[in-house]
Amino acid sequence: MDELTKIAYNCKKATYLIEKQDIGEITLREKLELKIHLAGCRVCRVFQQQSAAINRMIRNMLHRPVDENIKLDDKFKNQLQHLIDEQLDK
Amino acid sequence: MQSQNSTNIGLDNSAAPRLWVTRHADYLYKYALTRINDQELARDLVQETFLAGLERLQKFEGKSTERTWLTAILKNKIIDVYRKKASAFVNVPGMTSAEQETDDFFEPDAHNWKPNHRPAEFGIEQTDLLESKEFELILQKCLRKLPSLWLSVFTMKHLDDEPTDTICSDLRISPSNFWVIIHRAKLSLRECLQKNWI
Structure with a gap:
């Protein structure tokens, strides 16, 4: 099998390249390989769409303002305050 | 009191460590907790951040806000935690394949x-x-x-x-x-x- 025929069946490499392309860079050759693979592989095309959607959702989720209710409890804050005062008054 | 504090944040550029807990503790805790899903560890890191900040107080030049400065210290501590996990992972035999x-x-x-x-x-x-x-x-x-x-x-x-x-x-x-x-x-x-x- 020549190299291009190999990539046409290699879903492992294709999904790896999809990830790499999405948040990094791939070479021109890799782009060509990926294109050839995706043209013939419906399953990996689904993977690519889902992967991009997952990245988008994770970003949105992580960048949303954090829940205002997340707070340190007062007891721990008091301890921290004592610790700081102690260090400063040394 | 809370709202008054938040309007003060970033306006003065000298460090006021006695106000750190009131001004920044909740913020730093949230910052840590979103990055490390472990409440106990997140609390420890906030404490370590304040202590490290006190030690380096002279180095605070007011070029950034106090909060940015403390957050940078905390971020380095979080990366230390990540790095420990990374070395445990990379050192597992066979994993590198x-x-x-x-x-x-x-x-x-x-x-x-x-x-x-x-x-x-x-x-x-x-x-x-x-x-x-x-x-x-x-x-x-x-x-x-x-x-x-x-x-x-x-x-x-x-x-x-x-x-x-x-x-x-x-x-x-x-x-x-x-x-x-x-x-x-x-x-x-x-x-x-x-x-x-x-």
Whole structure:
């Protein structure tokens, strides 16, 4: 099998390249390989769409303002305050 | 009192450590907790950050706000935690082999999908499902299932948008390990979503 025929069946490499392309860079050759693979592989095309959607959702989720209710409890804050005062008054 | 404090933040450029707890403790705690899903550890890191800040007080020049300065200290402490996880991961015998890492998903020789791991459409392809509380809970559950190093890498990449080189040098992993981790994490996460959402 020549190299291009190999990539046409290699879903492992294709999904790896999809990830790499999405948040990094791939070479021109890799782009060509990926294109050839995706043209013939419906399953990996689904993977690519889902992967991009997952990245988008994770970003949105992580960048949303954090829940205002997340707070340190007062007891721990008091301890921290004592610790700081102690260090400063040394 | 709380609102008065928040208007003061960033306006003065001298350090006022006696006010750190009132002004910054909740913020720093949230910052840590979003990056390290462990309340106990997040509290410890806030405490360590304040102590490290006190030690370096003379070095605070007011070039950035007090909060930015403290956050930078905390961020380094978080990276230390990530790095410890990374070294535990990289030192596992056999792990470095990229080939083995994805073999549960693909046929060993042909490298095409194993039939029971094949992606199928389950509704996230066209529409944004994050509006759905139910879906978000599943996403969070699936994220928590990832090994902690993968989650660290994911968080650094997607939350702080760190360049790949920075993540690799911070975590002392090789670029090829980085891509293996990303690839593997996405395969697992995607499969977890498909299984739990359908």
